[in-house]
Amino acid sequence: MPTQTIRRIALALCATIGVASPVFAQNSLSGSYLAARHAGFYSDFEAASQYFTRALALDPSNVLLLENAMLAYLGLGRVERAVPIARRIVDLGADSQASRMILVAAELERGDFDVVLADQEAGLSVGPLVDGMLGAWALFGNGQVTDALDAFEETGEDTGFMMFADYHRALALALVGDFEGADAIFTGGDQPLYGDRRMVLAHVEILSQLERNNDAVAVINDLFGTTLDPALTSLVERLEAGETLPFETITNPKDGAAEVFYTTASALNGEAAESYTLIYSRLAEFLRPGHVDAMLMTATLLEGLEQLDLASQAYSRVPTESPLFYQAELGRASALEQQDKIDAAIEVLSQLAKTHGMIPIVHVNLGDLLRRQETYDAATKAYDTALGLYDEVDEDHWFIYYARGVTHEREGRWPMAEADFRKALELRPDQPQVLNYLGYSLVEKREKLDEALDMIKRAVASRPNDGYITDSLGWGLYRLGRYDEAVVHMERAVELEPIDPIVNDHLGDVLWAVGRKIEAEFQWKRALSFIDPDDVPVELSPDRIRRKLEIGLDKVLEEEGADPLTVAQD
Template sequence: MIWALGIFAGAMVVPAVAAHASVEDSEVLAAYVQARAADASGALGQSARLHGAALALDPNNKILAARTLRQAIAAGDRPLAVQAARILDKAGELAPDGRMLVMAEALRRKQWKEAGLQIDGIEEDEVFSFLTPLLRGWLAFGARKGDPLAFLNQASTNALADAYAAEHRPLLLLARGKKEGVAELAKAASDDRAHSQRLRIAGAAILADEGDRKAALTLLEGDLPPIAIAREQLVAGKKLKGAIDTAQAGVAQLLVRLAVDLNAQNAGQLALSFARVATFLAPENSETWLVTSELLAAQDQHEAGLAAIANITADDPFASTAADTKLKLLIAAGRQEEALSQAEAAVAQPDADADDWARLGDLHVRMERPEDGAEAYGEAIARADSAVPGSTPKWALWLMRGSALIEADHWPEAKTALQTAYKLGPQEAQVLNYLGYSQLERRENMEEAERLIREASRLQPNDAAITDSLGWAYYLRGNLIDAIKTLEKAVQGQPADVTINEHLGDAYYSAGRRIDARYAWNAALVYADEEAAVRLRAKIEKGLKPELVSP
């Protein structure tokens, strides 16, 4: 069936593909149909190779070159992608992301003049022209011509470009041996995002390479796992990986940030192109592989995602993140038993730590084995006191255990675990919300539950899930006015969320707003699972009865 689909899809565009064939049309057509069939079956690497074979038979076919470029970038086949891009460039039909690839290839080869010409082309294309001051800054650094920071100063006229420049100015300062970059980088990367952690590690690596370990350590303060691991490596006298001290590394870091931002705007295919180009430029940068893997997984290319994540080495500060991602991808690819085997092998090692057991617990929970998950989290907790720096905090392990015990329908034990998490992390919004909401669901300790959730909301006022919990607490305690106002805010944050829409519908109905209630319930019904759908349909048909109130 799937091969038939591939042939049909190929046949729909065959006239355009074969229109200018320089060999027998039948040869091009056969190669192209095979490529489309591989594409339809999800064989990304094979599809790219077959598209390349078709393009070799008809090297002047612009439509085929465009498809080959897209497939080759997605598959990570740099030589083929560059070949296709150059065909399109010669024909004057190279898209902006393709031009970024050609520019990156020139940088990779240290062909500075050619890179500059391609940056001029990016500016003329306009779509990504806001990046050109930063690109020219890194080009000037690589070519040792001109003042890189003078180019970055031009970014101040564009708010979007200026936001990127705030990250790259300190990196360029540090790469040029100017220590004022330390404070600037600490400010630009002050949040807890993985991207910010990566920037701080990169800056610390530059400083360490220059022999300034004290300054490097100032960028590695805190208990976030990658930061703590990098700090431990530095203190132990090991070389810190990840310095951004070349034009290639700088542009790669720029492109991977752009990929994350594009993905947030639902431009996943374009985001993948830029992430892949970043891997071509700086394969030693683990963030490029993590982002590429995530983007591939979002397109159901799990095997390709696994191949990408395999590029992160065991001594990288983000190795634990990569291990978590690998297990998730194995499960998504239908290789659950392989994932389980790897996780069990890890905990069987003499040096197995809390994170190894936590990873096994996560896997059991995803495989709908919550009791096994709770047991594994218990083992993780037992090892947490002697865990290596940067491992999962103990409060988080108790939270995970509590969550697994709830899934296993062991509420008394779950409540004890969540209360322990609260004692260890009294200012952790996740703990406050989970403990509070779990009690709301069981209609117990309502006043205390509301207090916990209110504090969680104070800590994270823009978290839609926590806002929903607070609105639901208001509802259950009879405060309809604040309930509706709060739940409406939660819906604005997560308009497609089933639970939030159902909660809002219940609140509307109780306030006499019957039409609004049914509208909210219908919105919840769109993505509801079967159990929730039965309850929602009953409410839509009969109205809100006591037995139909949301859990």
């Protein structure tokens, strides 16, 4: 959806639907309560569900305990456990919109459309937008199609979210076979109703049902370009082969209700707290267990909440036959890597490279993981494979050349590294990462120093608050013997990256070069204090820093056979 519309929906929903905070007025409950509060604060849903349940044994009518236990179960995806707690909260007369949301989802899941409508009449409200949309699908479920269509439109007008309402109205028309009417909604406004990928694919299915496969292909190419992911590629191939795509975006009114929760989650994603958005994606899955987009959103939200085991489980639920399975596996590998399960992450991506070997991004992700593990030669081969799969290279591929340039450089294959960096700059001329890496590497090799300095200056102009790029500029000036100029930039770099050992070491060298020797020794000592003995940067030698402290930079350069400093004043 357009950014402004997303923000308006997010603000409206945040204003109408609350999520209980894990902060309670009482301070006299047991250790279970305290543990529950801690677990809830860190979104540890498994622990929170257990501890809140134990705390409820001590105070079974405590609404805040009930609400947080309910939300913990919902975070785990155990909606069936959350439902009776939600009912208990409502029966106690508490004002809990989250509880009402769970109860209406449970009624829709059972197909109790009359109950949904009756509860809304009795005042069981989630919020104007969600109430209106779910009520419309309940009317549809009762066979009141005309009333449902009117309700969608009325909700859109009353809340100001017509795109939201029009999308669901088009789905309802398509569900009863009125594909012409659905198409008219998608294309009848000032601009097509293409708020997100699912909306586009719904229209593609509708066009195919109208025997307009060429138009459907044109929509895909216009919106996604010619470099398509596997799911879209497969779709285009089916359309071009003359196949009529079934309308599967929704298949029944329950799916429509699930789409309300998913569409809402999409609007909230990135605009509201992840734990808040998770309520909607979990309920979308509850109403439609095979909703792959909702599964992926849930997994991503859990990953953002650092619930990595739950995220891995969510990614694992995406079926292997789904066109989006590879995306789920990429996400699972990321979650495993964040848990330091590196071998498992590499195994996931290696297997994916075998089963989905024609997808370049799979090899890129494998290369990135191997590069981060400093397995540079294997990473290079993965990048080689990825680049070999593209028929044409475009601007978006700059990063692959950049990443392969890094692995070549780390393996000592400088001519190949330089060629890749320059190819990346050909594709994206002002990319600061590439400008900085290539410029810094040339400075370190003392090659093409004027060109290198110009590259780094361009990178700094693009990212003036990046300490590492600013360090590169100061270091380049130092290599050129322009020590006074270097000092300003190196001091700025240390301001931006105060505990980085390399940046502090560089500042020490520059200060020594302009005669500020006491300050230089202070910076070298700082650099030593910031070195992690278990993770010493390859660019840094602690022994060399100690030697500089012992005999001075001039003598160290003499011992190394390096060029002397052109200026060294006490």
